[in-house]
Amino acid sequence: MVTKPTEPIFERLNDFLSRLTPGTAAKLAAGLELEKQRGSKGLPYDLIMSSLRPLLRRWDGRRPGTPTSIRMFCLPFEDLLVDTRDPSSRVRQIGRGSVAPVWRWLESELLPDTLPDITARLAEKMSGASGIAQAGSLTILHASCSSAILSALDEARKDRAMRRQIERELGGEAIVEDAAEIARALEVAPFLLSLRDMLPKRIDDFDEATVAAVAEIYEEARATAPESAIHVALLVLARLDEPCQILRLARKLAGFGNDAAVSRSGLGELGEIFIGELEEIAGTAHGRRAGQADLDQLLSMVMRFAHVSQAFIHEIDIRRCSEWGHRVLAARAKLSAAITEEMSRFEIELARALPLHQIGSYGKNGPRRPDVTAAPELARAEKVLACLRFLRGACPAAESIGAQAHCKTVGQQVEAYLAAYEDGLIEELRHAKGHDLAHARAFLDIAVRFRKTLGPASLADTLRRRGQVAVAQAS
Structure with a gap:
C-alpha cells in the first residue's frame, strides 16, 4: 500500500x-x-x-527487444485486455491482472512438464529462426495452452469441488472466466495473429475491402472452431473508432442487411452489445427521480443513446416488427418518458431562480414584474444553468430519442419566460434604488449567464449592454 x-x-x-x-x-x-x-x-x-x-x-512499430514467453502467449487476445474491467460493458473483456495467475496455473498445474520445453523452443526460434518456424512454435504454444485450459474447465463443470479448487488457485471466479475467454481466443490464435498483421491499430473506416478480408478470415476460423470464431470480430471491434461499424461484418456474413438475418447469424452477439447498451441507458435514466438527477450526467447518457442508436440503425436495417426493432423502440420510449418528466420541471426551476411578483390587486392573472426585494439564490441559479445546458445539448438529439415535441415546447416556454423577465428587469434597473438596485444587478448577471448558456452568445451580450444603459440612465 x-x-x-x-x-x-x-x-x-x-x-x-x-x-x-x-x-x-x-x-x-x-x-x-x-x-x-x-x-x-x-x-x-x-x-x-x-x-x-x-x-x-x-505504437505501430514492432516492440524492441526479445519478446517474453508471456507476451507471446498474450498476442492473440492482447486487444481484449483491459486494466480495469467495466461492469457496464457488454463487450467481452479480459482483465490484464488475470494473465499472470493463468500463466502460473499453466506452469504449475496444467502443463508443468511440457510448457518449459515449449517456451524454450519458442525463445530459440524468436531469436533467429525464419518466420515460418516462429509461427509454428507460436501455434504449438497457443494450441497447447488452449487445450489444457479448456479440458480443465470442462472437467470442473462436472465437479463442483474441482471448480472451487481452481477458483482458489487462480484467485476468484472472475479470473476463471477470464481463463476460459483466453482459452477460446487461443483456439483461433492463428487467425487472430493474421488479423493483427493485416489491420492498423486504429481503424477510422471499416471499408468494404477490409470487411471482405476480415469476413474471409472469420469463415476460416469458424470452420476450425465455431464457438471461438467470434474473437475475430471482437479483435476488429476493439480497433474501430466507430464500434457500430463492426455490424458491417455481421451484415456481410449474414447475406442480408436486415436485423433479423444478423440476429440469427453467428455474430448476433455483436448487435446485442449495442442494443444492450441502449436498454441500459434507458433503464438507468428511467430509474432516476425527476428533479434529483445529475443533468450533466443525464445529458451525456442522452447523447450516447442518440449516437449509438443512429449508428446502429445506419449499419443495420431495423424493422419495427422484429425483436431488435421492438427492443430499440421500447428503450427509446423509456428514455423519452424519463426526459419528458425531467424537462417538465425546467420552467418551474427558472421561475424560482428569477422570481416575479404580482403588481396591484388584479389576482393571479394580473401583471407581474421581477422581484428584486431579496438577493438571488445562487444554488437555484446553478440548478437552472444545468437545466439550460441539458436543454441546449439534448434538443439537437431529440429526434433520435423521440422527445422532439417536448424539447420544442419546453424551449419555447423557457424562451418566453426569459424574454419577459429580461424586459421587466431592465425597467427595474432604471428605477430601483439602494439594496433593490444591487439585487437587480445581481439578477442581471444571472440572466446574462442563462442567456450565454442557452445561446446564442450575442443575445447575452445584448442583454448585458441593455442593463448597463439602464443603470446609467438611473444614475
Missing part, C-alpha cells in the same frame, strides 16, 4: 510517462521487461507499465 507522502511522487511519475512518445515508451517497456526477467527489485513495474500501455497501443 502506498503511503500518502509518496503519492505525489507516483502522480508526477505518471504525468512524466504520459508525455513520452509511443516509440520511446516501447523502448522503455522493453527495458523494464528485461530487468524484470533478470530479477531486478525495487522498480514499480506494474505502475510504470499501466502508464505506458495507452502509449503502446498507439
Whole structure:
C-alpha cells in the first residue's frame, strides 16, 4: 500500500510517462521487461507499465527487444485486455491482472512438464529462426495452452469441488472466466495473429475491402472452431473508432442487411452489445427521480443513446416488427418518458431562480414584474444553468430519442419566460434604488449567464449592454 507522502511522487511519475512518445515508451517497456526477467527489485513495474500501455497501443512499430514467453502467449487476445474491467460493458473483456495467475496455473498445474520445453523452443526460434518456424512454435504454444485450459474447465463443470479448487488457485471466479475467454481466443490464435498483421491499430473506416478480408478470415476460423470464431470480430471491434461499424461484418456474413438475418447469424452477439447498451441507458435514466438527477450526467447518457442508436440503425436495417426493432423502440420510449418528466420541471426551476411578483390587486392573472426585494439564490441559479445546458445539448438529439415535441415546447416556454423577465428587469434597473438596485444587478448577471448558456452568445451580450444603459440612465 502506498503511503500518502509518496503519492505525489507516483502522480508526477505518471504525468512524466504520459508525455513520452509511443516509440520511446516501447523502448522503455522493453527495458523494464528485461530487468524484470533478470530479477531486478525495487522498480514499480506494474505502475510504470499501466502508464505506458495507452502509449503502446498507439505504437505501430514492432516492440524492441526479445519478446517474453508471456507476451507471446498474450498476442492473440492482447486487444481484449483491459486494466480495469467495466461492469457496464457488454463487450467481452479480459482483465490484464488475470494473465499472470493463468500463466502460473499453466506452469504449475496444467502443463508443468511440457510448457518449459515449449517456451524454450519458442525463445530459440524468436531469436533467429525464419518466420515460418516462429509461427509454428507460436501455434504449438497457443494450441497447447488452449487445450489444457479448456479440458480443465470442462472437467470442473462436472465437479463442483474441482471448480472451487481452481477458483482458489487462480484467485476468484472472475479470473476463471477470464481463463476460459483466453482459452477460446487461443483456439483461433492463428487467425487472430493474421488479423493483427493485416489491420492498423486504429481503424477510422471499416471499408468494404477490409470487411471482405476480415469476413474471409472469420469463415476460416469458424470452420476450425465455431464457438471461438467470434474473437475475430471482437479483435476488429476493439480497433474501430466507430464500434457500430463492426455490424458491417455481421451484415456481410449474414447475406442480408436486415436485423433479423444478423440476429440469427453467428455474430448476433455483436448487435446485442449495442442494443444492450441502449436498454441500459434507458433503464438507468428511467430509474432516476425527476428533479434529483445529475443533468450533466443525464445529458451525456442522452447523447450516447442518440449516437449509438443512429449508428446502429445506419449499419443495420431495423424493422419495427422484429425483436431488435421492438427492443430499440421500447428503450427509446423509456428514455423519452424519463426526459419528458425531467424537462417538465425546467420552467418551474427558472421561475424560482428569477422570481416575479404580482403588481396591484388584479389576482393571479394580473401583471407581474421581477422581484428584486431579496438577493438571488445562487444554488437555484446553478440548478437552472444545468437545466439550460441539458436543454441546449439534448434538443439537437431529440429526434433520435423521440422527445422532439417536448424539447420544442419546453424551449419555447423557457424562451418566453426569459424574454419577459429580461424586459421587466431592465425597467427595474432604471428605477430601483439602494439594496433593490444591487439585487437587480445581481439578477442581471444571472440572466446574462442563462442567456450565454442557452445561446446564442450575442443575445447575452445584448442583454448585458441593455442593463448597463439602464443603470446609467438611473444614475
